[in-house]
Amino acid sequence: MLKYLETTTDDTTTDVHLSKLSRRGFLGIAGAFTLAAYGGRAEAFETYKTGAAAMPRGIVDDPLVFVSIDSDGTVTLVAHRSEMGTGIRSSIPMVIADEMEADWARVTIVQAPGDEPKYGNQDTDGSRSMRHHIQAARRMGGAVRTMLARAAADGWGIDPADVTVEMHQVKAPDGRILGFGELAETAMAQPVPSHEEIAYKTDAEFRYMGKGEVQITDLRDITTGAAVYGADVMLEGMKTALIARPPVVGGKAKSFDASKALEVPGVVAVHELPYGGLAQKFAPLGGIAVVADNTWAATKGRDALEIEWEAGPHGDYSSTQFMEEMKATAEKPGSVARDKGDIEDAFAKAARTFGQTYTQAHMAHIPMEPPAAVAHYTGDALEIWAPVQSPYTARLDTAKALGLDPEQVRMNVTLLGGGFGRKSKADYVTEAALLSREVGAPVRVQWTREDDVRHSFYHTTSAERIEVALDDAGQVTGWRHRSVAPSIKSTFAPDDGLPMPLEQGMGMTDLPFDIANIRCESGKAMAHTRIGWFRSVSNVPHAWAVGSFVGELAHELGRDQRQMWLDLIGAPRVMDPTADGLPEDFWNYGEPMQEFPIETGRLAEVLNRAADGIGYGRNLPEGEGIGLAVHRSFVSYVGCAARVKLVDGRITVPEMHLAIDCGFAANPERIESQMQGAAVMGMTLALHSGITYENGAVVQSNFYDYDVVRSDNYPRNVVTHIVEHPFSVHATGVGEPGVPPVAPALANALFAATGTRRRSLPMGAQV
Amino acid sequence: MVKIILNGTETEVGDDPSMPLLWAIRDLTGATGTKYGCGVGLCGACTVHVDGKAERSCQFTVGDAEGREVTSIEGLDPSGDHRLQAAWRELNVPQCGFCQAGQIMQAASLLAENPKPTDDEILSAMSNNVCRCGCYQRIVAAVRLASTGS
Ligand code: FES
Ligand code: FES
Numbered sequence: 001m002l003k004y005l006e007t008t009t010d011d012t013t014t015d016v017h018l019s020k021l022s023r024r025g026f027l028g029i030a031g032a033f034t035l036a037a038y039g040g041r042a043e044a045f046e047t048y049k050t051g052a053a054a055m056p057r058g059i060v061d062d063p064l065v066f067v068s069i070d071s072d073g074t075v076t077l078v079a080h081r082s083e084m085g086t087g088i089r090s091s092i093p094m095v096i097a098d099e100m101e102a103d104w105a106r107v108t109i110v111q112a113p114g115d116e117p118k119y120g121n122q123d124t125d126g127s128r129s130m131r132h133h134i135q136a137a138r139r140m141g142g143a144v145r146t147m148l149a150r151a152a153a154d155g156w157g158i159d160p161a162d163v164t165v166e167m168h169q170v171k172a173p174d175g176r177i178l179g180f181g182e183l184a185e186t187a188m189a190q191p192v193p194s195h196e197e198i199a200y201k202t203d204a205e206f207r208y209m210g211k212g213e214v215q216i217t218d219l220r221d222i223t224t225g226a227a228v229y230g231a232d233v234m235l236e237g238m239k240t241a242l243i244a245r246p247p248v249v250g251g252k253a254k255s256f257d258a259s260k261a262l263e264v265p266g267v268v269a270v271h272e273l274p275y276g277g278l279a280q281k282f283a284p285l286g287g288i289a290v291v292a293d294n295t296w297a298a299t300k301g302r303d304a305l306e307i308e309w310e311a312g313p314h315g316d317y318s319s320t321q322f323m324e325e326m327k328a329t330a331e332k333p334g335s336v337a338r339d340k341g342d343i344e345d346a347f348a349k350a351a352r353t354f355g356q357t358y359t360q361a362h363m364a365h366i367p368m369e370p371p372a373a374v375a376h377y378t379g380d381a382l383e384i385w386a387p388v389q390s391p392y393t394a395r396l397d398t399a400k401a402l403g404l405d406p407e408q409v410r411m412n413v414t415l416l417g418g419g420f421g422r423k424s425k426a427d428y429v430t431e432a433a434l435l436s437r438e439v440g441a442p443v444r445v446q447w448t449r450e451d452d453v454r455h456s457f458y459h460t461t462s463a464e465r466i467e468v469a470l471d472d473a474g475q476v477t478g479w480r481h482r483s484v485a486p487s488i489k490s491t492f493a494p495d496d497g498l499p500m501p502l503e504q505g506m507g508m509t510d511l512p513f514d515i516a517n518i519r520c521e522s523g524k525a526m527a528h529t530r531i532g533w534f535r536s537v538s539n540v541p542h543a544w545a546v547g548s549f550v551g552e553l554a555h556e557l558g559r560d561q562r563q564m565w566l567d568l569i570g571a572p573r574v575m576d577p578t579a580d581g582l583p584e585d586f587w588n589y590g591e592p593m594q595e596f597p598i599e600t601g602r603l604a605e606v607l608n609r610a611a612d613g614i615g616y617g618r619n620l621p622e623g624e625g626i627g628l629a630v631h632r633s634f635v636s637y638v639g640c641a642a643r644v645k646l647v648d649g650r651i652t653v654p655e656m657h658l659a660i661d662c663g664f665a666a667n668p669e670r671i672e673s674q675m676q677g678a679a680v681m682g683m684t685l686a687l688h689s690g691i692t693y694e695n696g697a698v699v700q701s702n703f704y705d706y707d708v709v710r711s712d713n714y715p716r717n718v719v720t721h722i723v724e725h726p727f728s729v730h731a732t733g734v735g736e737p738g739v740p741p742v743a744p745a746l747a748n749a750l751f752a753a754t755g756t757r758r759r760s761l762p763m764g765a766q767v
Numbered sequence: 768m769v770k771i772i773l774n775g776t777e778t779e780v781g782d783d784p785s786m787p788l789l790w791a792i793r794d795l796t797g798a799t800g801t802k803y804g805c806g807v808g809l810c811g812a813c814t815v816h817v818d819g820k821a822e823r824s825c826q827f828t829v830g831d832a833e834g835r836e837v838t839s840i841e842g843l844d845p846s847g848d849h850r851l852q853a854a855w856r857e858l859n860v861p862q863c864g865f866c867q868a869g870q871i872m873q874a875a876s877l878l879a880e881n882p883k884p885t886d887d888e889i890l891s892a893m894s895n896n897v898c899r900c901g902c903y904q905r906i907v908a909a910v911r912l913a914s915t916g917s
Contacts, residue, residue, distance in 0.1 A: 222867050367863070
């Protein structure tokens, strides 16, 4: 029996259930409490500005859009962010449910399609879902609770202030009780109260927030195989397509012969797709598509294609040669991005200088689920099901590619089997839509792992040169960082070889060190492949360079690693954009500096927590060492302390402590799982992951030569320390900030263990 | 027509014996819990049991499976409450979840052969099941929980 994805046609017309099975998990709840409906406790939740309003189509906080209540009491909450493993599909609804006093066991979550005019911004990236939406979620939950109380009070003819709302029930002082279901109709017809009218919970009254006891809504389905990912959508008459894409970006088929492919039983059509290249946003690369009855026939058909490719303008790209060029560029002055004090003077007066260069290869995200999408074009409408991080962007881009009005396109979001930034770029969705139109049937496009490794939007490659001026006492008087890396900009517009402020702001221009003279420069590097954001983005190469350099400097000066970090960070202070010489166009992850400043005390705190946690300073056996690194990214602070142990020349990590300060920790259990994941991804990119190019084409193809950390050698015993804060300390980011400090901490640990210093990512698993 | 016994039911899986079991299960029977992750036997996302033993369904043809008992995640336990599935839920193992059916099937085969594996035995049995999200610590803990109750 094939199962067909159901589209609900009830009130929340546009929402899709990601499984037909019940999705409710076990719930352990802390002690119950009662809550007056309202009494002017708006001060329990002081609102603050975030960058959310500046995102395309901003924030929607209308409870009538996100919350509905059935007469049986079922509360249906809309998740409008994409679920790729962070738990956000559960965590934001959890915030609504908490403030609403809904019983989580009676909450159903439906996934919003790509519809930003209705739901507000849906770009699930930048570690900003909780940062941008926690306030809206509290407002909506609080509003519905108030509406329920008012509806009950109206019916009872009493003052709403005397009503209490608790766990799906509304109670009168005389003991009368109404359930949410009984009140559903009258409550949802109440006017939506303003912020000031809502009696918000105090932190002590949170039932789910900050507890980590709510389980992800898809947990049961994931463990039984019922969860629906991109390739799991089955439509009647659906065909499957595999595409042979040009090996070099911007290349084309000079000629091709499809006759053998068409002879393969089950192959129904072969189509040439329009070609893409650089500066074409997320447009597909083009190529020859084989459409078949099933994946195996499509695979055999694609293998049988005879294609002569023409490389196009990037056929000479060699990553080895490019790296040498970038390293040479990093030796020379570049365009100045941050200039604090007088760097020339600092170097002129230096007693001595010390410098090193660090490099990083391109990387591919390789989410466990390779890209896949299902599209059904019916002439005047197009319906899509796909794992996408930015469903509305995917909808607009695909509508444009097919010459449709966006209103004709419905973009359903499935679960994502990992994203890491890859699935923000929905070229695979457009491919499926074009092919569905060509063949007049629903089409699933399936990327193979080889396709994914070879035709991605790659993490940039970089060379980072850091040099310091030192005085007689060994104090750092000047810090110069030259970064050379092709920019993401090249994916959107013709390239000028220089980065954007947002790339520079990720770990270079925001250097939080207390040094009198700082200069950050960017050198030119033109892109020769599609560059796209990868989890943590430019923080990866920048933190790699800065963190490794701090370790090297400590050694050079004969100082302790931890003391070196703390000396450079200096006394606790809030960075002052003017006095610290931050650039005018400084990018603080899109957040206002007043609300999300750079606080060095928080940086030192997470470093100390990680270092104390691992027992930094203790005696270790021969062949073992501890390395430290700390980094602020996505307005969160993460310290990493890693212990490396060499086993038969192989780098192993018996222990790693990650300490995170992400402001108010809304869902600590998922924060811990993100830190554990960051430890693994950080170790993977430190030891294994490098994409290289020869003659313009990616050399690697699958897990053979693009390996990842596995259970035979993963960071064992990852311990997460979460700095506790009240709600008033703004929630920041969680998905990405764990990754950047891991690789430099490992490099510093390797050095402590063996005296071997590695300066290139990936550094290799063997010593 | 090639026939296999899929989750206890005799099931037709086309007439191309060279088709990998993975695609037969997914495309022809619609049981999509078994995942494609690499197609070359290196990730374990496609793990099923053939006659009770863990196999990579991307590397196992329907011809080789003809007439044999094939179990996918959907058939591991009639109610979805195998002790491994329960342990996975108790420890909140998954992140994106995509690898987890394969992880559970691999672990189930291990426990069937070796009900009380040591940590090293767990690690080595699970070492070809990739989790890109990095849930290894919890995966190992969940296998241990299912096998020892703690
Ligand atoms: S898909 Fe079979 S092992 Fe990866
Ligand atoms: S949970 Fe995402 S790959 Fe394992």
